[in-house]
Amino acid sequence: MNSAYIYLQLYRLFDECTPVAADCGQLCGSACCRGDEDDGMYLFPGESSVYKLLSPDWVRIEPSDFCYEYAGKSYNVPIALCKGECDRYQRPLACRIFPLTPYISDDGRGEIRIDPRSRRMCPMSRVMELEDFELSFVRNVKKAFTLLAKNKQVYAFLQEYTKYLKEFERFL
Numbered sequence: 001m002n003s004a005y006i007y008l009q010l011y012r013l014f015d016e017c018t019p020v021a022a023d024c025g026q027l028c029g030s031a032c033c034r035g036d037e038d039d040g041m042y043l044f045p046g047e048s049s050v051y052k053l054l055s056p057d058w059v060r061i062e063p064s065d066f067c068y069e070y071a072g073k074s075y076n077v078p079i080a081l082c083k084g085e086c087d088r089y090q091r092p093l094a095c096r097i098f099p100l101t102p103y104i105s106d107d108g109r110g111e112i113r114i115d116p117r118s119r120r121m122c123p124m125s126r127v128m129e130l131e132d133f134e135l136s137f138v139r140n141v142k143k144a145f146t147l148l149a150k151n152k153q154v155y156a157f158l159q160e161y162t163k164y165l166k167e168f169e170r171f172l
């Protein structure tokens, strides 16, 4: 699978499509782009190949402590660390879909939800429901993860990611 090509195609779904019609960064001073050292964006399986290809100078990619198992092997999920600025057209998928997230429901189906981690800083996710976001945005997030979750390694990652998100939900 040429992962870089697939992610670059998926990125385009979000080049012009945003969570709401307004510039929500003006609401909160772009609180999700503070570039904190201890915060970063997990890359989805295969996505790091985009950054190997483009070698942007505004982001550092490092292995995180978050792991998942696939086909008898353990994988450390790469994390992208920025300094609060980026090339909008190269930003990771996690930034593009924020404050939404993919989630695997108890019956194994892929869903899209508001990311429980976003409630720490995102004023929209504190007061809005999924149906309040731009329909085209929600639809594109669903489209991206319907496609990605067909890959068994991505699905294995999403199962572990869902457990991780559930831990956050327990505290909120």
Ligand code: SF4
Pocket (backbone or CB within 6 Å): 019, 024, 025, 026, 027, 028, 029, 030, 031, 032, 033, 098, 099, 121, 122, 123, 124, 125
């Ligand atoms: S924290 Fe929420 S409201 Fe603020 S810029 Fe990010 S997505 Fe928009």
Ligand code: SF4
Pocket (backbone or CB within 6 Å): 032, 033, 034, 035, 041, 082, 083, 084, 085, 086, 087, 091, 092, 095
């Ligand atoms: S990569 Fe860009 S969009 Fe993502 S957190 Fe950093 S500045 Fe914000």
